[in-house]
Amino acid sequence: MGAFLSVLGKSGDSTVPDLNLDLENATPTQAESVLYAHVSALLRPTDALLDSLRSYEGCGDLIRKAISNPTPENEEEAWQAVQPAVAKLKRYFEYSASLEDALPELLKALCEGNVRRNIEQHQALTKLLADILDFSFEFDYLKMKTPSIQNDFSYYRRTLSRGKLANETDLKTAMIEDELANRISLFYAYPTPMLKTVTDVTALFVAKNNLGRSVSECLSGLAAACYHAVIKKRTQRPETTAFCLRVMVVSIILYDHIDPQGAFNKQSPINIKSSVKAIQIHGTNEYTNLMSALRFNTKHLNDDSTPKNIKQLLSGH
Numbered sequence: 467m468g469a470f471l472s473v474l475g476k477s478g479d480s481t482v483p484d485l486n487l488d489l490e491n492a493t494p495t496q497a498e499s500v501l502y503a504h505v506s507a508l509l510r511p512t513d514a515l516l517d518s519l520r521s522y523e524g525c526g527d528l529i530r531k532a533i534s535n536p537t538p539e540n541e542e543e544a545w546q547a548v549q550p551a552v553a554k555l556k557r558y559f560e561y562s563a564s565l566e567d568a569l570p571e572l573l574k575a576l577c578e579g580n581v582r583r584n585i586e587q588h589q590a591l592t593k594l595l596a597d598i599l600d601f602s603f604e605f606d607y608l609k610m611k612t613p614s615i616q617n618d619f620s621y622y623r624r625t626l627s628r629g630k631l632a633n634e635t636d637l638k639t640a641m642i643e644d645e646l647a648n649r650i651s652l653f654y655a656y657p658t659p660m661l662k663t664v665t666d667v668t669a670l671f672v673a674k675n676n677l678g679r680s681v682s683e684c685l686s687g688l689a690a691a692c693y694h695a696v697i698k699k700r701t702q703r704p705e706t707t708a709f710c711l712r713v714m715v716v717s718i719i720l721y722d723h724i725d726p727q728g729a730f731n732k733q734s735p736i737n738i739k740s741s742v743k744a745i746q747i748h749g750t751n752e753y754t755n756l757m758s759a760l761r762f763n764t765k766h767l768n769d770d771s772t773p774k775n776i777k778q779l780l781s782g783h
Contacts, residue, residue, distance in 0.1 A: 485582065487589055487691040489713075490706055494590035501575060505594045508564045512601045515561055518554055519605065524614025525551055529621045545625060552622045555615060556642065558605075559650045562663045569598060569664065570671045577680040585687055596688065598664065599716035600709055606658035607755055616654050623647060658763055661716065665723045672724055682725040686735040689717035693741060696748050711749045714741060715756050719763045728766025730776050738776050 494502035525547040532544035572595045576584045585592050609615060642650070653659045672678045692714035694700070696707055718736055722729035729736045745756045761780050766772060 484694045485585055485687055485691040487585070487592060487688075487695065489593055489596060489692070489695055489710060490701055490703070492589040492593045495587070498575075498588050498590050501571060502590050502594065505568045505572060505591075508568045509594065509597055509601070511561060511564075512597070515558060516601070516604055516608065519558065519608045519612065522551070522554065522608075522612050522615070524612065525618050525621070526614050529617065541625075544621070548618055548622050548625070551618045552642075555619055555654065556650060559653050562653065562660060565598060565602075565660070565663055566667050568594075569667045572598070573668065573671050573677075573681060573684070574675070577677050577684050578675075581680050581683045582687060585684065585691075592688065592691075595684075596692070596709075596713040599688075599713050599720070602658075602660040602664045603712045603716050603759065605660040609654070609659065610657055619651060619654060623651070661719065661763060664716075665720060668720055668724055678724060678726075682721055683735075685717045685721040685724065689714045689721065689736055689741065692717070693737075693744055696744050707748055708752060711745055711752065711756055714744070715759050719759060722764040722766050727771070728769060729764065730766050730769070730772040732771075732773065739779065742779055 525544060528540075528544040528547045532540040572591055575588060575591050576595065578584075653663075656662045668681065672681050692710040695710045696714075701707060701710075718729050718738075718741060721736060725734075727733060730738060742757070742760075745753060749756050757780065761767065767777065767780060
């Protein structure tokens with residue numbers, strides 16, 4: 467593993483390691499099949515969840531009307547609108563627990579032993595890891611575009627705490643236990659709640675299994691594989707190119723949180739300049755989102771050990 471990391475740590479595009487992952491057509495081997503089936507089932511709802519969040523309209527107008535003119539009719543109208551909205555928010559939050567189940571299993575399969583060999587032999591599992599990272603990016607992007615989420619949940623909790631509803635059955639049916647409500651509220655308080663879940667789960671896995679170096683290698687390898695898939699145009703499908711860029715960025719962010727030295731110092735195996743260049747050339751539609759994610763979600767960007775040219779590159783100056 468040391469030799470692999472030493473190669474990773476050199477500068478220049480040519481030294482970004484090429485694992486040649488097939489992120490479009492990877493199919494599970496017999497050895498992967500049980501875990502692949504389990505994690506695939508956990509990931510099945512992601513498209514529907516993203517579609518649901520994409521169409522989330524929020525209850526802001528009705529809430530403002532109920533607050534400024536608190537008649538029973540206005541309050542009832544706002545309550546009837548906010549209940550299904552909160553049901554969605556609860557469903558998104560509860561789904562994040564699926565990642566707490568799936569992610570450690572994938573990391574265990576990919577990070578115990580020879581990481582490079584694991585990734586190359588378990589390409590279908592590596593693709594599932596990429597799918598989780600991509601989902602977290604997409605979910606958080608949509609969440610940040612939907613400021614009404616926190617307002618809706620706050621109004622819901624205030625209404626329940628005041629007990630102002632005439633219909634006691636409504637109150638009892640709608641009630642979310644305080645502990646769960648607090649956890650949901652804290653989840654949405656973060657700008658990127660799904661990425662935070664993924665980061666926390668990965669950090670806990672590292673702490674429990676003492677596999678920090680191996681997880682770092684896995685993440686840097688995945689970032690590099692996505693980089694090469696884009697640069698070498700291994701796919702002609704724009705959606706796959708976009709997928710690879712998102713996964714590359716989230717892999718870098720996660721690496722920066724997991725590795726003690728972070729992704730930006732000179733010893734890092736991740737070539738930040740090359741990664742940003744790939745985003746600039748191939749990430750036209752998502753350039754701003756991808757660069758903002760690197761700028762605001764990483765941990766070590768502003769460290770003294772981060773070269774000034776990297777700070778400038780990511781600050782946009």
